[in-house]
Structures are given as structure tokens and as C-alpha cells.
Amino acid sequence: MKRIITLILAASLVLGGVCNASAIDFKAKGEWLMNFDLGTGGKFVSKGRDGKNAVGNYRAAGHGVEDNFEARQRVRLELTAVASEALSGTVFFEMGDSVWGASNSLYGGGGALGADGSVVELKRAYIDWVVPSTDLKLRMGIQGYYLPSETFGSAILMEDGAGITASYKFNNNVSLTSFWLRPYNDNATATNTGDTRVSANYLDNVDFFGLVMPLDFEGIKITPWVMAGAIGENFDRTNVNFATEIAGGSKVYNGASPIDFRRNTTALVAPPGALDDNARHLLRADAYSSAVWAGLTGKITLADPFRFSWDFNYGSVTTGREEYDRSGWMLSALAEYKTEWGTPGLVGWWGSGDDGNIKNGSEIMPFVSIGSGGYNLSTLGTWGEPWLSNDGIMGYNAVGTWGFGARIMEFSFVEALKHNIRVNYFRGTNDPDMAGYITGTRSYKGQGKATGLSDFNSYGTYLTTEDSGMEVNLDTHYDIYKNLDMWVHLGYIHLWLDDSANMWGGYDKKGNSHGLNATDAWRASISFRYSF
Template identity: 45%
Template sequence: MKRICTLLLAAGLLFGAATGASAIDFKAKGQWLMGFGVGNASPMDTYRDNGVKTKGNTDDDFQAAQRLRLQLDAVASESLSGTVYFEIGTTQWGKSSSGGALGADANNAIKLKRAYIDWAVPQTDAKVRMGIQGVALPNVAGGSAVMDTDVAGITVNYKFNDNVGLTALWARPLNDNYVDNQKSTQNNYLDNMDLFSLMVPLTFDGVKLTPWAMYGMVGKNALNRQWDPKTSAYDSVGTSDGNLPYSLRPYPGIGATNGNIGKTSNDYGTAFWAGLPVAITLWDPLNIELDINYGYMQGMGRFDALKSDGSSKRASTERQGWLAKALVEYKLDWGVPGIFGWYASGDDGNPKNGSQRMPSVAASGNFTSFIGDGNMGWIRQDYSLTYDGTWGIGAQIRDVSFIEDLSHTFRVAYWGGTNSTGMVKYMDNAHSWADGWGNNTGPYLTTNDGMVEFNLVNSYKIYENLEMNLELDYVINCMDNSTWKKANGGNNGSFSKQDMWKAQVVFAYSF
């Protein structure tokens, strides 16, 4: 009798769960990536600091890795749903810490990418998304130069009519990461970063534009994970999308006589961005895209910038700048040829008035696929996701297809610098130009420096849901050795540059 009661109870619980779940429609989608790549993504062959010679790249030439992303949507109705999005990997084959070694038992490879709920405000056309979500500020022509990432926050969308809409955003990229080595009672003190944005999408016949603006509050400790005034003010909060002190603070690799930034009376610094992306298709098949951006980050203290002759100059941590980028394409039966270009403000050589490069939060520039992020840069990480301090021009032919299910994209681009050569004398060493590589901001290019990039991307649709993506890249390194010898350390901080290249194949199963 006891067993029968237990079975009846279990059946009742199961029936109750099934009844409750019947009102929810579960939808699953995801993507498996299997990638194999060979190449050398380091712009330096070797470099020397204080007489010590170091190899610029210690990674294996060949890498094999995999990644899985799974998204589950729980849909109650058109007005209410919830989403959870997991990422397993990147798992490098043979690496124990990522779960790719013999036995594959690592437990640290599963990550929460997104988790949010969508709901509609009753009796209105307003839609709300709350939680960790993907946020890309409005952009065209080469991706977002300010922010395109996953972030915790709230987004509210309202559509007035077919032509005018409104989007409001509050995001919190950082909070409670600060550790004070001097006063543990001040851990997590004034270390939040909050962003508030308004976007107004406007749609007309043949023209789309979205003016937007974003205001930010950045706590004076937000960019420090571990701060010690006796060592460095550049101990930073690293994120999966980059190193914020590289994209918000004034200069990479700058020398300082006391190693740290002076105190500030401001608890919070002000940040501000604005943009105007415009897409014009009035003269189809001609496509024109133009994007203009401005960014500002308030100075939060001053420091003594050390010059190569041993003297120093008082410097500001303020940073502000602008960017304009454009794309023109013409669609033909056999492909889409186009030209693109951009120009971003650069440092003027005087650290006293701060940096003139546009700050960013988590940019995702995608004009190109090696220095940029225009293809699957996942197996061998693409390094530059922002355009600050650079200018460039390029040409491409995309979506060329001569065989069914096989398409090709070829592009060539020149990257130049807009930073004054006078800034070099404030840099720590001769290879400070490469400090941004690996920090998602790209190289620091002066007006004497440059890069020439070639991309060939081939996509073959094996099945409806399975694609093979083959990418071949080569970058000619045109950094000017004579310019960078003026950095601190002189010959003691020398470097040997090299060209970069990559060949990779990725199998992508999407469902």
C-alpha cells in the first residue's frame, strides 16, 4: 500500500509538472564550432627591455579548438518570455584547464553568456528586456566603434509608428570588483560603472538613421581591480571583451615617474558618447552607409609623464575624440564590390591636455577580418576591435559565387595612424605600439606607421545547417623603427617587427 501511495504521489507530481509546463513553449537553438588554425598573430618577432631579449610570440603556430553555444527560450506568450544562453568553451584541444586534455574533465569551461526576460508593458506597445543581454549601440559601416557586447541592464523599446521609435538603456558593465590593498574596508568602494543611453530609430523610404547618445558614470575605483599607489595605477579590470583601461584611459605604455595617477576629488567621472549612423538605399542596388561618432571620458587625476630624456611633463587622464567611417557598395549579379574607409582623431603629442583618441567600452570594428573582427576570429583571436588613433581605406568584393553554396569575399585595406610622433618619447619602451594587441584595442599607430591587410574568406554550405568557413589573411607590418627608437629606453627597449598571417578552417553547425 505504501508503494502504491508513493507511485500515485509521484504520478501526481509528474502530471502537475506537465500541466504547468504545457503553457510554456520551449525553443532551443545553438551553434557548434570546430576550428583548426595555423599562423602567427604577433606583430613583433622579438623585443628587448633593459637588455633582456624576449620572443614576441610564444603561442603554438597550430591550434585546434571547439566551442558550443546553447540558447533556451521559455515562451509563455507574445508578451512574456525568458532566455538563458550558455557557452561551453572555448576548449583548446589538449589543454587541461579548458577541458580539452585527456579525460576532458575540466569543470570551468561552462559560462553564462546571457540570461534575461522579455515582457510587454500591459495595454501599451512598450517592450522591456531585463537581465544580461547583448547590446550593440546603433551602427553601420564597419561595426560599432563604442560598444557591442553582453552586459547586464534594462532595455525599453517603444514604437510610435512605422517611421519613429525610441529605445532607452541602462547598463552596468562594472561593480564590486575593486580591492584596496591599503584599506580592506574600502573594497568595492566607488567602483561601479553605469551607462544610460537613448536611441531614436528613424525609418523612411530608402533611408534609415538612428541618432543616439549615451551618458556614463564611472566610479574613481571602477577601472582598478587591485590598486597600490606604490606600484601602478593601471592594474585593471579585464573583461571578456577587452581591457577597459586601454579603451577608456589616456595612453597605453606611457611612462610615469611615480608609477601612478594622482588622487582626484571627484567620486565619479563623466563619460559621454554620441553617434549618427545613416544607411541610404534610395538608388538600389547602390548602398551607402555613413557613421559618425564622438566620445569623451573625464580626467580622474593627473600624473607625471616620463620623457625619454629623463625629464617629465604633467599629464591629464582626460580622453576625447571622434570618428567617421563610410561604406559604398554596388550589388551585381555575381557579387557586391565596394569601397570603405574611416578617419579617427589621434593624440596631438601633448599629454598635458589628455588623449585625443575616442574612448570606447567594447568596440567591434568589422571592416576587416584579421586586425578587425569581420569573420570568425574565434580560433585565432582577432586583435583590434576599435579604430581610435587610426585612419584607413580599403576595397572589397563580397559574396562572389561561381558554384552553388560556395561564396567568397576578398578585401585589401591600409591602416594608417593619426597619433603624433611626439607621443613616442613618453612611451615606456620602443614596442609600446604593440601594447594594445591582446587587449582588444589594436596597435598604437603614429603618422609614420601603417599596416596593409589582405583577407580571403570562403564559405561552403555542406548541408542546410553545416558551413565550412576557410579564411586566409596576411598583414604587412609597416611600423617605423626610427620613430619608435625615440621611446624610453632607446636601444635597450628595441624590437624586431614581423608580418602577420593566418590560415584557419571552421566547421559551424547551427540549429
């Protein structure tokens, strides 16, 4: 009997060793986020050109359906199965955003009485593996795509998408990353426009290909990059509401209005697209529009703790019809000095703007998509923090504007309590004549108002060289426990807009001119995050 027991134990040890050798190591992380937000949502203008309250003018860039006070929550869970250093798989789930009390999934469903909302989303799912006997790393699947930036975050692409990324490190100073991203495909339908000439899923794909080469040396880092691609002429002929589903924009997708481009996926094409009001798509001449972006980012730390960094980006989309083409550039810079109590800094940026000719397309830099919490020039006007608050009310990024500001990051005089303060002044770089095509004081091809609504911020914000503004942010971070922190966000924006009748002002029924009835934007929110 002892001999039999000994054999069983020996066999168990052998089998156990085999199981351990082939075991998968699971790693999990996630966060629970609760947010309570009070603010005006950036409803800068409450009346239309006729002097009456206009529903369109109650919505700022993507926040027209929000109340002044809202409570939200979100849960994110990420699970990675690690087979070895050369092979792993990751799946990333997101539950929410859920607005407390809301049942409609478009507006954060699952928070109404009874709950049970269908709000579980697949955020990312990919595999990482190394080509055998090489140092070439591959990532395949739905993943995060972030173009290089050393200042505020990429003004072109910071978003999740499906594709393949390959990276290779030549040495400690030089590496190369290439990628293929397919943001859209198989979404087109004929039913949403009633155009029987469009068959389902025909010429509706969008593909981007990119190269990024970081050059990292002691005290200086420079990263040149390029991204090119093709945009199918029917990619936006779809029942998918891009403005709401992708960018949190206006409820009705009506093409690329002169002010809508700041927010949604039609930032790939020129503003005049909205002037074809008979279709919800863009009547481009080429089957595939060609797109190209290029940039050079850099960071100098030779005089550490002083740091200077910059981003220069250029982008162009050619459609085959000049009036729909779009090309432009953007330069941003950051200088900061790190101390024991915080990091003060100065910021500046300049983005090209539209000229006064509506027939030659747009001169604002095209962009793809900016995810929440990516573009941290500010935390109210731009998409600068990921805490579900009412931010990004001026647009995802700062294209079509120039400005400068001062900030102090992570300054603290009390343990576990830190603050970020930002003060920015900005001004539009767009020709005032373009505002006339938005309001209808100017016409193109015999048409009046491009959007069908009225005036400033109907579908976003569009600043001309006659318009300027100022933003102040104070964000406070407190560590309650090791895994529980609290954020308090305070933000305020004031705009100085040209309210003359030929700009954003208007006329009443008697022909008398009136101003904008403009108001300031503000936000106060508190967020709690449990992370592990």
C-alpha cells in the same frame, strides 16, 4: 461502467484543455564550433630597444600566450520559454572557448587529457515582456548591447551586459529605445594594490544610460543616439584581470598604458595613466568620471542596388585630472553595389589621434568593449569574425587610425560556395612624440618607459602618423549540409613602421642604433560550425 468511463474521459478533456492553455512553448537553438588556427599572432617586433629578444614584444594585441598553431572549440545553447507574445524568458549558455590540450581556465581550459574543465558560462539571461495595454517592450537581465552602426559595427559598444532595455514604436517610421547598462559593480578589493584606503566595493560601479531613435523612411534611414554615464574611481581596483577576462588582452593588467588602451576596458581613460607605475589603478581626481558618447548613423538606398552608409561617433571621458581625460571622434563610410554574383564596395574611415602633449590627456575616441565577430572592417587586424580564430591583432576597432579599402562580399560562381575579400590600407593619426613616452626616449614626471617592457606592440599596437600598414583578407564559406558549414580564413598584414632610434628602433649596449627586426603577420584557419 460506461457512464463512469465517459465522465473520466470528459474530465480528462477539460483538464487537458486547461493545461494546454497554460502551457509554455520552449524553443531551442545553438551551435557547435571547431576551429583550427595557424598563424604568427601578430608578433610584429621580436626585439626590444637593447637589441635582445623581449618577451613583451612577442605578444601582439592580446595574443601573447597563443601558440602558432592551436585547435579550439566552443558550444553555445540558447533556450527560450515563451508564455505568450507578451512574455518570454531566454537563457544562453556557452561552453568554451576550449583550447585542445589546455587545462588552465584562463587559456581555454577543459581541453586537456581527462577534460572535465569548468568552462560552462552564462552568456545571457533575460526576460522579455510587454507592459499591459501598451506597446512598450521591456527586456531585463544579461543581454546584448549594440550601439547603432551602418558600416562595420559599433566602434564603442558591442558586448553582453546586465541591465534594462525599453523600446517603443511610435509608427512605421519612428521608434525609440532607451537602456541602462551596469557593466561593473562590486569588484573592487584593497588587496590587489595593498591600498588600505580602498574598502571592498566602494565607488567601484560603472553605469551607462542611452537613447537610440531610428528614423526609417523609404530609401533612407538615420539613427541619432546618445549614451552617458559615470565611472567609479575604483572600478579597476580589482583582482579580476580585465585584460584577459574581458578583452583577451595581456596577462598582466597594469593600468592604461599608451598602447594598452586599444584592447581592454581602460579604453575609457587616457593613455598617460600608465605613468603612475606605483599603482595598478588610475589616480583620478573625481569620485566618478563622467562619460558621454553621441553618434549619427545613416544608410541611403534610394538608388538601390547602390547603397551608401556612414557612422559618425564622438566620445569623451572627464576624470577631474586633465592628463587622464580622453575625448575623440571617428567617421566611417561604406559604398557598395549589389549584383547577382556579389557585392563590391569601397570603405574609408578616419579616427582622431593623440597630439604630442602628454599633459592634456588623449585625443583618441574612448570606447567600452567590442565583442568577437562585431567589428568587421577586417578579419585579422580587427575583431571581425566570431570563429575563434586569431583575429583582432591590431586592436578591437580602428580608433587612432585612418584608412581606405576595397572589398567584395558574398561573391560566388559555384553553388553553396561564397567568398569575402578585403584589402585595406591604414595609417596612424597619433603624434610621433607620444611614441617616445612608450619607448622611454621621452620622460614624464621623471619616469622612463611607461609600460616597463619595451617598444612596439608590447601591450597592443599604437600607430603614429609615421606608421602605416596594409591588410588582405580572403574568407571562404562552404555549406556542407543545411546545418553544417565550413569557413576558411586567410589573412596577411604588413606594417611600415618608423624604426629610427627616436621612434620604435633602439640601441644596443654599445650605443649603436638598430632597427625593429619587424615581421609580417599572417593567419590561416579552418572552422566547422553545426548550428540548429
